[in-house]
Amino acid sequence: MLGLYAYWNGSIIPIEDVKISPLDRGYQFGDGVYEVIRFYAGQLFETGRHLKRLQRSLNELFIPAPINMDELEKTMHALIQQENLAQSDGMIYLQITRGAYPRSHGFPKGPATPNMIMYAQTYPRPDIIEAGAKVILHPDLRWHRVDIKTLNLLGNVLAKQKAEEKGYHEAILHRADVVTEASTANVFIVRKGVIWTHPANEAILNGITRLVVIDLIHSLGIPFVERPFTVDALLTADEVFLTSTTLEVTPVTMIDDLILGEGIPGPLTRKLQEAFTRHMQAHSTSETRRASEETHI
Amino acid sequence: MLGLYAYWNGSIIPIEDVKISPLDRGYQFGDGVYEVIRFYAGQLFETGRHLKRLQRSLNELFIPAPINMDELEKTMHALIQQENLAQSDGMIYLQITRGAYPRSHGFPKGPATPNMIMYAQTYPRPDIIEAGAKVILHPDLRWHRVDIKTLNLLGNVLAKQKAEEKGYHEAILHRADVVTEASTANVFIVRKGVIWTHPANEAILNGITRLVVIDLIHSLGIPFVERPFTVDALLTADEVFLTSTTLEVTPVTMIDDLILGEGIPGPLTRKLQEAFTRHMQAHSTSETRRASEETHI
Numbered sequence: 001m002l003g004l005y006a007y008w009n010g011s012i013i014p015i016e017d018v019k020i021s022p023l024d025r026g027y028q029f030g031d032g033v034y035e036v037i038r039f040y041a042g043q044l045f046e047t048g049r050h051l052k053r054l055q056r057s058l059n060e061l062f063i064p065a066p067i068n069m070d071e072l073e074k075t076m077h078a079l080i081q082q083e084n085l086a087q088s089d090g091m092i093y094l095q096i097t098r099g100a101y102p103r104s105h106g107f108p109k110g111p112a113t114p115n116m117i118m119y120a121q122t123y124p125r126p127d128i129i130e131a132g133a134k135v136i137l138h139p140d141l142r143w144h145r146v147d148i149k150t151l152n153l154l155g156n157v158l159a160k161q162k163a164e165e166k167g168y169h170e171a172i173l174h175r176a177d178v179v180t181e182a183s184t185a186n187v188f189i190v191r192k193g194v195i196w197t198h199p200a201n202e203a204i205l206n207g208i209t210r211l212v213v214i215d216l217i218h219s220l221g222i223p224f225v226e227r228p229f230t231v232d233a234l235l236t237a238d239e240v241f242l243t244s245t246t247l248e249v250t251p252v253t254m255i256d257d258l259i260l261g262e263g264i265p266g267p268l269t270r271k272l273q274e275a276f277t278r279h280m281q282a283h284s285t286s287e288t289r290r291a292s293e294e295t296h297i
Numbered sequence: 298m299l300g301l302y303a304y305w306n307g308s309i310i311p312i313e314d315v316k317i318s319p320l321d322r323g324y325q326f327g328d329g330v331y332e333v334i335r336f337y338a339g340q341l342f343e344t345g346r347h348l349k350r351l352q353r354s355l356n357e358l359f360i361p362a363p364i365n366m367d368e369l370e371k372t373m374h375a376l377i378q379q380e381n382l383a384q385s386d387g388m389i390y391l392q393i394t395r396g397a398y399p400r401s402h403g404f405p406k407g408p409a410t411p412n413m414i415m416y417a418q419t420y421p422r423p424d425i426i427e428a429g430a431k432v433i434l435h436p437d438l439r440w441h442r443v444d445i446k447t448l449n450l451l452g453n454v455l456a457k458q459k460a461e462e463k464g465y466h467e468a469i470l471h472r473a474d475v476v477t478e479a480s481t482a483n484v485f486i487v488r489k490g491v492i493w494t495h496p497a498n499e500a501i502l503n504g505i506t507r508l509v510v511i512d513l514i515h516s517l518g519i520p521f522v523e524r525p526f527t528v529d530a531l532l533t534a535d536e537v538f539l540t541s542t543t544l545e546v547t548p549v550t551m552i553d554d555l556i557l558g559e560g561i562p563g564p565l566t567r568k569l570q571e572a573f574t575r576h577m578q579a580h581s582t583s584e585t586r587r588a589s590e591e592t593h594i
Binding site: 093164 | 305404439450
């Protein structure tokens with residue numbers, strides 16, 4: 001459920017008081033970037049990696065950061081407090097655009113005035129993390145810089161909508177014969193005991209959960225390759241799973257009309273889910289300890 | 298120069314009173330469409346074709362029109378009156394988004410609440426229509442449905458910005474070896490007396506000025522093919538010109554460091570510019586007459 005407040009250009013105010021200009025380049029061009037950061041029991045998860053990626057996205061679009069990253073992290077905590085979500089599972093949405101200017105495609109001349117909005121909301125763990133997800137295959141129609149986490153999301157929106165119209169959860173995207181990622185998640189497959197995922201280049205968004213899961217794969221000693229794989233490899237995989245901030249590690253049990261394996265989450269997927277949960281709990285604990293320590297300084 | 302007023306969801310109000318929600322899907326996903334419609338001496342140009350394309354864009358994204366197209370045209374005239382632009386050259390910008398909802402990629406369930414903003418501004422004819430434009434070549438990084446006039450414009454923005462950083466006016470885009478269009482215009486070339494332009498498929502935006510110019514090419518009896526052409530064909534063309542609502546028919550005189558032909562607008566380009574101006578004047582006259590006749594009913 002959406003919170004009542006938002007951080008808007010320096011202050012926390014009621015979200016309904018936020019007034020975006022129709023000339024905001026986020027509104028007219030999608031000229032901005034965003035992040036979605038999970039918190040569990042009020043504790044932010046993998047903030048450092050999210051903020052590092054945010055800074056990279058800003059750099060790639062030549063948008064100056066309107067806030068320093070330490071300040072930003074403090075503000076996230078403040079929002080969680082303000083919304084009384086210190087015991088809740090939820091997420092922070094934050095978005096930075098180039099600002100409002102008379103419309104012209106090239107960057108505006110003169111001083112930069114980026115706009116930043118951020119808000120918190122509760123978000124329960126989706127059922128499909130346990131039950132498994134049904135996905136459709138869909139052509140990847142997106143632009144060729146999806147490594148930047150921008151607001152140009154229509155390719156994702158239309159694919160996701162197609163999946164939902166079929167009563168499914170996600171769309172796995174492919175450029176010609178190569179699987180890139182899903183409409184809101186990265187895709188991993190298991191073939192003969194080896195885990196595969198698309199390399200982090202301009203064709204995918206390098207998910208934070210993707211990075212966490214790759215760390216876990218390495219620490220569990222599971223054979224792993226970061227290489228493109230085909231639709232055929234996907235459809236004949238022993239296991240398929242998705243990773244994202246909200247989906248964590250979600251098994252795929254059905255692709256279009258094809259039931260994968262036995263139609264239940266596979267053993268390596270389960271192993272990674274358990275490792276992910278342990279990591280998340282350990283992380284939350286240490287965050288809590290850190291926050292608690294800071295209080296005593 | 299930007300006007301003081303905007304049409305916003307049914308009323309004409311001061312533009313600074315328009316308050317876009319941060320949850321508007323136009324802001325979070327670029328989930329919306331737009332049009333830019335030119336007026337000369339207060340007379341709208343090719344409104345019918347613009348509104349037909351707008352309706353098509355809405356259909357492709359499954360956004361219901363928040364206003365019927367006749368009403369929309371009347372509102373454009375009202376805005377021009379409100380801004381005292383009845384004798385001015387300018388343009389109308391209009392944008393329709395899917396509306397504001399809690400963020401989720403798939404379309405919102407329940408009643409549709411699209412948001413529509415529209416405003417008028419003065420816009421003088423750019424000098425480069427006479428003098429010719431310098432352009433860079435740039436990879437076409439955009440998504441694969443640019444036939445829909447959506448707000449997902451970062452691929453255009455970044456290419457245009459590259460051109461402007463070099464002191465140039467436009468970027469001509471190519472997918473691999475094929476020229477598609479420019480960052481804010483369509484591209485035509487002349488080779489041995491034949492005019493070429495990319496066919497209107499999902500790889501280009503089917504410009505209204507493109508359609509007008511194709512009509513003019515036919516009526517002038519100039520040989521014409523609507524076929525893809527390569528970067529090599531572009532660079533060795535006898536003439537190159539751009540078409541768009543704001544650029545009308547603009548000759549290209551330089552591509553990167555290559556001076557085209559004699560570095561001055563070519564004869565077929567000039568012929569089409571003259572034909573375009575005649576068409577535009579005839580059109581404006583008849584619009585004026587029609588408006589005047591309507592007043593007397």
